[in-house]
Amino acid sequence: MPDAPAHVTDIAGETPVIVRVQNGIFDIADETAKLADGRADIGAVVSFIGYCRDEGGRLAALELEHYPGMAEGEIARIANVARERWPLLGVTCIHRYGKIAPGEPIVLVLAASSHRGAAFQAAEFLMDFMKTRAPFWKREHLKDGTTGEWVEHKDTDQQAADRWA
Template sequence: MTAPLSPLSPVLPRILVQSEDFDLAAECDRLSQGRQDVGALVSFVGLCRDEGGRLAALELEHYPGMAETEIGRIASQALERWPLTGLTVIHRHGKIAPGAQIVLVVAASSHRRAAFEAADFLMDFLKTRAPFWKKEHLRDGSSGTWVEAKAVDDRDAERWDQR
């Protein structure tokens, strides 16, 4: 990306969709090192649950290009709503073992409330709008089902329309 996604913000978000793991500390440092305008960093790391010990792996599929574009739209909306000084979103794809990291959101701002709300907003919309599909691979060697969207995720995203 060569220009900010939001015309209202000079921040260029870092958006990656990758199979490789990520380093939370390195990503936080990237947003705050040498910066005097960062007063808060809020991070969220989503992990793969083991679903009661029955899951061997969760396979995440996406459409390359389409996923990054949609995450960019969500990031742009966050940048328009909150005065962020930096933003990183990393979402993994491929087979992910229980306990492994899946998604990272780091929001940087001069003030904590903006960083908290932006990170929360991003996760709500990553869950409902980002084009990823999840398939369970079970410990017994069988393939489970594709994971269905949850109504609670839609309700979480709807609350932002009221703000």
């Protein structure tokens, strides 16, 4: 059973934000349907799904750890910044933790708006900041049975986030 979502809404309740950090796989179609929920004011839902790569066939699993409570809070903070920057009608951010096999989804970002431009930009903004600001740590488990070091953030991830300043 997935972990309970942390809901954040603006005062008018017009822009729901769902943030969830969970161990299990999420259902992309179900999450998208829940976000849109037959709303006639939504003209676009842009999604980003990040998957675990096999790193050239050497990776057995990627282990993700997080700081419970702090991870959800930081993702919610990032989502609220996105709501301030773009005319969003809904946001869903789901990030997994635990051991994740190559080919499995790790992260889902959904941004809903009346128009596609705002939804695309917000989704990209959300991912750029989740990669650099949300407190998650990754460690590789290799097919040869060894456990790799903790994976460092890439400079390119920080450069992508810096462009939004």
